[in-house]
Amino acid sequence: MSGLSEDRTVNQTFVAKELEDRYEIIDNVFQVRDYAVYLVMQKDHSSYYELIEVKVNQSGEVSLQLWHERISLEADQFEISKEVEKAVQAGFLKKVNL
Structure with a gap:
């Protein structure tokens, strides 16, 4: 399965499958064609949210x-929107090792 859907946008089913072992997707907070930002929670650390950028x-x-x-x-x-804006402007710094 490709990371892009037929209309060339980020395929959410693909993203969920890639992240399902470590993260629960809470919300898709930003998306344009081949780029999305998700609010997620680690399954073993449920005391905070994190942002994952998908390109x-x-x-x-x-x-x-x-x-x-x-x-x-x-x-x-x-507050979440401000953090998304800050992350997008600064660039996401840590790679997720799947």
């Missing part, structure tokens, strides 16, 4: 990056 290149290869800042479970939509 899919033209050949369908998927790149996953983990933002280094943790997000409180009590964070509201505004």
Whole structure:
């Protein structure tokens, strides 16, 4: 299965399958064609949220990056949005090893 769906957007089923062993996807907080940011929670560390950036290149290869800042479970939509903006502007710093 490719990281891109037929309309060339990030395939959410593919992403869920890639992350299912370590992360629970809470929300898709940002998406444009071949790029998406997900709010996730590690299955063994459920005390905070994290952001994962998913990029899919033209050949369908998927790149996953983990933002280094943790997000409180009590964070509201505004706080999450500000963290997404900061992560996108700065670039995601840690690679997810799947």
